[in-house]
Amino acid sequence: xxKKNRTVAIVDDHTMMRDGLAQLVSGIEGYDCCWTAGxxxxxxxxxxxxxxxxxxxxxxxxxxxxxxxxxxxxxIAMGMPILVNSMHDETxxxxxxxxxxxKGYIMxxxxxxxxxxxxxxxxxxxxxxxxxxxSRIIQAFSYQGGGEAVEGVHRLTDREFEIxxxxxxxxxxxxxxxxxxxxxxxVDVHKAHIREKLELEDAAAVLSYAVRWxxxxxxxxx
Numbered sequence: 001x002x003k004k005n006r007t008v009a010i011v012d013d014h015t016m017m018r019d020g021l022a023q024l025v026s027g028i029e030g031y032d033c034c035w036t037a038g039x040x041x042x043x044x045x046x047x048x049x050x051x052x053x054x055x056x057x058x059x060x061x062x063x064x065x066x067x068x069x070x071x072x073x074x075x076i077a078m079g080m081p082i083l084v085n086s087m088h089d090e091t092x093x094x095x096x097x098x099x100x101x102x103k104g105y106i107m108x109x110x111x112x113x114x115x116x117x118x119x120x121x122x123x124x125x126x127x128x129x130x131x132x133x134x135s136r137i138i139q140a141f142s143y144q145g146g147g148e149a150v151e152g153v154h155r156l157t158d159r160e161f162e163i164x165x166x167x168x169x170x171x172x173x174x175x176x177x178x179x180x181x182x183x184x185x186x187v188d189v190h191k192a193h194i195r196e197k198l199e200l201e202d203a204a205a206v207l208s209y210a211v212r213w214x215x216x217x218x219x220x221x222x
Contacts, residue, residue, distance in 0.1 A: 006123050007034035009052035011043040011069065012085075013061055017108075021056060021085070028116055031123075040064035044072055051077045054123045059086035059093060062181055067158040070100040081122040085115065092165055092214075094133050096158060104128030153213065155197040163190045167207055168214030 008025045010033060012018045022033040034052050037043035039062040047055075055073060059066035070082055082102040086093065087109070094105040103122040106115055106129075118128040156164055159180075166176045173191075177184045195206050 003030070005030050005032045006053040007032055007050075008054045008056060008119065008123075009034055009043070009046065009050075010036045011038075011040070011055065011057040011061065011066075012036075013038050013058065017058075024112060024115065025056075025119065028119065031119070038062070040066075040069040040072065043069060044076075047073055047077060051080060053081070054119060055080055055082045056085050056119070057082065059084060059088050059097075060179070065159075065162065065180070067096060067100050067162075070097065070102050074101045081125070083118055083122045083128065090130060090133050094129050096161065098127070098129075100158070105133070106130070152198055156194060160190050160194050160197070163187065164194055164206075164210050165214060167191070167194075168210035168212075170211070 008031055010018050010021045010025070012021065015038075018036045018038070022036055025031050025033040034050055035046045037046050041063060043055075043057070055077075057066050057069055061069065064072065066084055066086065070084075073082065074080065081104075083104040083106065084093075084097045084102050085106055085108055087107065090105055090107055097105045103125075104118050104127060106118045110118075110130075121128045153161065153164065162180065163176055166179065171179070173184050173187050176187050180187075191203065191206060195201075195203065198206070198209060200206050200209060
């Protein structure tokens, strides 16, 4: 009896990216793309109908983001391998993605052969991050409290952390609101929570801290 191909589902809000990933997956021996979705809601509806052997998702999605999708998906498909394929800096998100329950993180500018290897790795029960990121994670766990705990950012929820990063990248409230599909008032509420959790005096202090934090993370040696 022929061995059944592994199935892969793809979640990305860009049609060309979804189609390209589906074509890549179909070209891997022993793998088939079973469905694609453009946002988290569509993905959850598809997941109710068919659980894939591997779920590939972007981080930035309309409505609920990739971190939220990971948690939602695992609540109904416990143990399903999830690989995040994102344009966001791996050093800023990989650890949070793994803590949320995903099995790997690979950036969209990675060569296609590495993406194939990442898909196969998580499908077989392994973990995938870049070699540089793996070293960072090991180094973080070698310090008491872990990397983010030392900086205090560990207190932030995933949504607060996402907004904190965007603030550090110099994005305005309007841009953050548009990017995350939330109201400006909701952005203000999250900013207030960030200020309280990081024990900062005012919005200017939040901006200064966020910018400094993002820049320091990017300057860390590989």
